[in-house]
Amino acid sequence: MKRLLRLPSLLRLTLVFLIALVFQNCSEQKIKETTDETLNITEYLRENPDYSMFLEILDITNYASFMNTYGTYTIFIPNNAAVQAYLNDVGATSLSQVPMTDLQNIAMLHILDQKVNTTSFTDGKIATPSLYGQYLVTGASNKNGVSSTTVNKDASIIASNIELGNGVVHVIDKVLRVADKTLAQTIEADPNLSLFTEVLKATGWFETLNQPLTDKTDIDSYLTVLAQTNEVFEAAGYTTLDQLKSRYSHLNNPLDLKDSLNLFVSYRVLPRLQYLADIAITPSLVTKAPLEVISTKLSKDTILLNEDIFNGVLEKGVAIDRSVSDVTASNGVLHYVEGNMAIKKRVPAPVYFEFTDIAEFRRLTAFWKKPGAAYEKLTVDNAGIDVTWDGKASDANAYIAYNKAADGTGITSGIAGCWGADVCEIFRFRDANAQNVAFKTPVIIKGRYKIWISYRQQATKLGNVKVFFDGIEMPRQVNLHEGGNTDTANTPETVLESQGYKRYASPWSNRVNCRLVGVVDVTTTGRHTLMLQSQGNFSAQSWFDIAEFRPVEMNQLWPKFAAGKSTLVQQP
Structure with a gap:
């Protein structure tokens, strides 16, 4: 220390500074390790x-x-x-x-x-x-x-x-409360549903709707109920359980699953957890009534049940009361309907499905079914309502199109010879672009049907097409090479029918054809899936006109379809 004090003052100051610097470098530095000061x-x-x-x-x-x-x-x-x-x-x-x-x-x-x-x-x-x-x-x-x-x-x-x-x-501004009541308890707690509660108890469905969930993470284990208020029942003429039994209980035993009153209730119970957001995008709802479904339709902001057109006649549906529906229960969800619903008992009826009559084309209001020629593409990212296919949105060749011929009195051998003078065009119908094209059909009543596929023929660059109904492959394929010239020998129509062909349009053109692809048992009334699958790398456009679902006992040749128009031609 004495030696340090004998050093010149400037040198002592320099030495002290160096010693302090060494200590500072050896001390732990506090480094800011986070760059985001946003609170969790x-x-x-x-x-x-x-x-x-x-x-x-x-x-x-x-x-x-x-x-x-x-x-x-x-x-x-x-x-x-x-x-x-x-x-x-x-x-x-x-x-x-x-x-x-x-x-x-x-x-x-x-x-x-x-x-x-x-x-x-x-x-x-x-x-x-x-x-x-x-x-x-x-x-x-x-x-x-x-x-x-x-x-x-x-x-x-x-x-x-x-x-x-x-x-x-x-x-x-309020604490959310867990829905701890079952569907049965939720319904019973609403005085406006007192008659509906009585019906549930009389048919045994109250006990079913009162069962706790076995797995609340599985939406398939939930149930959905379409309930009717006392006011709805009264408007239909029912104010007591005895009146409902008298009208619906044909076996005089509501506990019997086959009794009409039991079916009346089971028709209002849907499997799975289905909120209004789910129902609005589901064309038909499976019910607990065996093989019975409810069709759905979204009209602006109103969900309509069983509003359908059959044989050209509009049948008014029943609306869901959105303001009070979507009531969560511990084992499902409750909705309120604004009218009395009955199971629609129908016999099989023909369905004529134009491949152009799909939501994706109908929204093309400037083109669809309007006078004059039209051609409008539909890309993969604009599909998904009534049609889907396995193409890629980035692929310029992965599209289908609405193709309409110009209107006129003369019937040509092209698209004008098709029903409505329009077709659904599948461009590059092959595995590289769009091998599987699936359509949602209109409502088909349960029954046994023959399926006919009509198309506009192109003699080259196309091939065979398999047809699937709800995933089941039909026994016959459509050969897009074959046209109306199958009839060059003036073969009687009954003979053509026996061979699986027919002249579906009137007047008849040799550039269109119709092929019977098979017979199918439609087990539920509702919309179904019809899929077309190419069996080769087609290098040209394919044009599809109609898919006919005719009951097997029906005349398969008449009525025909007016070529170039949207009307039917009855048998002379």
Whole structure:
């Protein structure tokens, strides 16, 4: 130390500076390891005292740490006023008095394991279920002139789309409650469904609808009910159970599954969990009534049941009351219908399905069935309602088209010789572009039918086509090379029919043809799938006109189809 003090002052100062620098370099540096300072959900709750009571629920149930981890969650946060209202409702003064199971269920019901902004909300269920397993239903309401988005019909969203580090937050003004009543209990609790409840008990369906789920993660284990209110029954002329028994119970034993009153109920019970959002996109609903279905139709924002056109006659349907439907139960979902429904008993009737009469073409309002020639492509990404195929949206050759000939009085050998003077064109009908093209048919009544496929012939570059009905391959194939010249020897039509051909259009053109592909048993009334499958790498366009479903006992030759028009030609 004495030697250090004997050094010149400048040198001593330099030495001290170097020693301090060495110590600084040896000390641990605090490095900022994160670049994103956005709060996670739990951190956000701790920063906002308005949500402290819901945070307490998460702390008690250990979901607070869960919501502080990496992920993409959606959480609906009830504010303190909402949680306090919940405590008042259950008769508790603090959250510590609420059973742990109840708090855990509440926490799970408010969390989705996927990020969902309000822009993805529809008037119906959110596509992703909650962690509890039940779906949340969103909608719109107007209270005191103020519009808001509701959740489960009761809670209003008061702040939305709050982006956080691990998800998105929506603030609501009420605590969401787990649906813990079965369908039977939910129906019985509604005084407007008292007669429907009596019918359920008389037929034994009350017990079925009161069964708990065996697996709440499996939507196939749920049930869906289409209920009728007392007002609907009264409008149909029924106010008592005895009146319904007198009208429907033909075996005088409603507990018998074959009794008409039992079928009356089973026709209103659907397998699977089906919210309105599901029903709106399902052409026909399978019911618990054996082999019976309900057709559906979306008219603007109204879902209509059993509104169909048969033999050119419109049969008015029954609407679902959207404002009160989508009621979640512990084992399913409840809907309300606005009219009395009866099972439609029908005999097999012919169905003439134009391949151009599909939703994808009908929405081409500037072209479809309008005067003059038209040609409009339909790409893969614009399909999926009534037609699908296995092409790629990026493939310029993977398309089908609406192809219509110019109108005129003269019938040519081309498309003008087809029914309605239009065809569905499949471009490059082959495995590289579109080998399998599947169409949704109109409603076909259950029964036994012959299936005929009509097309516009092209003699080269095409080949054979297999036909499948609901996945079942038909025994005969369509040879697109064959045209009307199969009739060059003036073969009688009855002989042609025995060979599996016929002259389906009038006047007849040698450029169109019709092939019997097989006989099928249609087991359920509803829409079905008809698939065309190419059996080669076709290098030219294929043109399809009609698929006929004629009951086997019906005349297969008449009526014919007016070439170039959209009318039928009756037998002279």
